[in-house]
Amino acid sequence: RKEVEQDPGPFNVPEGATVAFNCTYSNSASQSFFWYRQDCRKEPKLLMSVYSSGNEDGRFTAQLNRASQYISLLIRDSKLSDSATYLCVVNPGGYNKLIFGAGTRLAVHP
């Protein structure tokens, strides 16, 4: 079983749509959680951290369910510029180590 699992997509949505991505992780001792964004042929960049209480950053909302070992990302009012791969990332504990999922590809069309 992979440590971090994501639906690879692609999710093809029209501008203005709401889309949600899910991610599960296997290590119950994992301590910190993130979403990174990776544009085509570019490096990953931090999109947002994920907190137990849930957190929102503009059109983006991230949630964590520790009991189910599940993380989600909701994007409202999708823009063309949101087209990218969204990587679910987990810190299993210690030394800033990160485990990346394979990513979910999002394509927003006019």
Added chain:
Amino acid sequence: EAGVAQSPRYKIIEKRQSVAFWCNPISGHATLYWYQQILGQGPKLLIQFQNNGVVDDSQLPKDRFSAERLKGVDSTLKIQPAKLEDSAVYLCASSPISRDRVYEQYFGPGTRLTVT
């Protein structure tokens, strides 16, 4: 502020040849990471340095891969000899030293390696 620098950006070699990649992290970042990203997959950590010491190299194929960070600043990753399955993007990242929290990792543009 300058980001993480990597070179070369692209490299094409034949199998069994050797190759080296260079990374210069963000100034002041004590932790440096090398990742391998195969097409369609997420980045996989190969090795993590804290200053010039190795923190984690559990997924580094040590029979062919080596890495060093001699002065605690820039780093070199080497593959010798290369195999076809080493074709990937090699990403370098850096972050401040981690004590009580997980810091954002800043990635360089990567080196795209093709082994033929």
